[in-house]
Amino acid sequence: MLDVRTALSVGEIAQRSGVTVATLHFYESKGLIQAYRSAGNQRRYSRNTLRRVAIIKIAKRAGIPLADIKRAFDALPANRALTAEDWSNLSTAWRDLLTTRIDSLSQLRDQLDSCIGCGCLSMGECPLRNPDDTLAGQGAGAVLLEG
Structure with a gap:
């Protein structure tokens, strides 16, 4: 359950994570993060959302599709902070995908002149x-x- 004393507004999450409010709304619509509504019907996020957004940013930078990120997040508990072990499991699962992509790009680079x-x-x-x-x-x- 969300601790209303430590909950963050959408603006606070956006500022601290370096993404726009619209991006957070998009991530929420895709099921990547979860907001709760305050008594005044305003979005509130747990502090755990900051780590999830950071992982989304890292994964996107590595070229991991949002659908794959969501599948990975769906396998994790939603109401707790992601741990180092969680990150290890995520990165291991994505390593093969990245290795395949790197190999393909290396082949393209090496054969492009022909x-x-x-x-x-x-x-x-x-x-x-x-x-x-x-x-x-x-x-x-x-x-x-x-x-």
Whole structure:
């Protein structure tokens, strides 16, 4: 339960976390953070919200989608501060995703000079987007492998 003596307003959370009030409302609408209503029907947040917002900012900077952040938060207790162990579990779960992304970007960097930049990316020579010209059967033009 929220301790009304230590609850923070949306403006206080925004100022202390470095995000806008609109961003906090958006995070709340996505279920990433939770506000309570005061007797005057104003949003109030527990101090634990500051740590959740900090984790959201870190995860977003690492390219973790908000849906993945929400899934991770859903596995944690909502009414207590996140612990170092919680952070360890979150970072471990995201490590594989980040490693895959880093490997993909490294491959792109290393092979980018061989790309002629034509835009069609359906040439048999393009190891970045169309290995072995697998998209040729779908017709000419830019056809992406990712769906």
